[in-house]
Amino acid sequence: MISAGFALASLLLACLCIAAVYALISGQRPGRFGRELLVGFGLMVGGILVLAGVIELLPVIFGGA
Amino acid sequence: MNPLGISLTGCLVPGLGHMILGLRKRGVALFLILTAMFLFGVTLHPDADNGGGFFGKYKKNIFKSYQGREAAFQQTDRGRDMEGPIDKAWRFVFIYGYPFFVGIFDYLAGYLWQGSEFVEAVLPYERSEIPVAAKDIGDCFALLAGLLNLLAIMDAYDLAVNRRTLEEAASSLEASA
Secondary structure, eight states: OOOOHHHHHHHHHHEEEEEEEHHOOOOOOOGGGGHOOOOOOOOOHHHHHHHHHHHHHHHHHHTTT | OOOOHHHHGTTTTTTTTHHTTHHHHHHHHHHHHHHHHHHHHHSSSSOOTTSSGGGGGOOOOTHHHHHHHHHHHHOHHHHHHHOOOOHHHHHHHIIIHHHHHHHHHHHHHHHHHHSSSSHHOOOOSSSGGGHHHHHHHHHHHHHHHHHHHHHHHHHHHHHHHHHHHHHHHHHHHHHHO
């Protein structure tokens, strides 16, 4: 069993790495790296949170719970 | 060197294609990120008791092909029957293609790293008592490093093909500024 903190930190680290690689190969000027990194990271973490929320809400919406 | 050759150097060392194209900082950043991800992944799923680990996940790897083949034959009949064509295809890609996806340098470094004693110093668990969830997280990181390197290789190819156009655009921008 692993702790929730370790799992969450791993998730955030993976998102950060993907966002960094995305920012590096997105073709933007080097000065915009930070902005690209933040946008990529925010979209990924936000998307995961929205998906998790939708998956949790599905049984409530369709009456399965 | 032609664009394909430049981009395929990324199969040897991640980010090398970018470095050859003169994008040194970007190449070094890609190398550091992808290598760190891969090493973190194999650290969470190192070889334990000579049988498991990320590199032994599909029973053999390019360093232990003969030994792995022996191990594959030792599987139960039930295990062999359950392996479908998708499993077989994935195993083939994983064993023979993955070292190129992640970069031969990283694959070799990861293999040497996960077998070394330094892993115990970094790992918060005993080598033989790593939770399955932590191993899975490690596999995800290691596989992700390979997939992201594929993207970096494609980016290097794109940059190499369009290098002249990009240079002309940059020089015209500088001239107009």
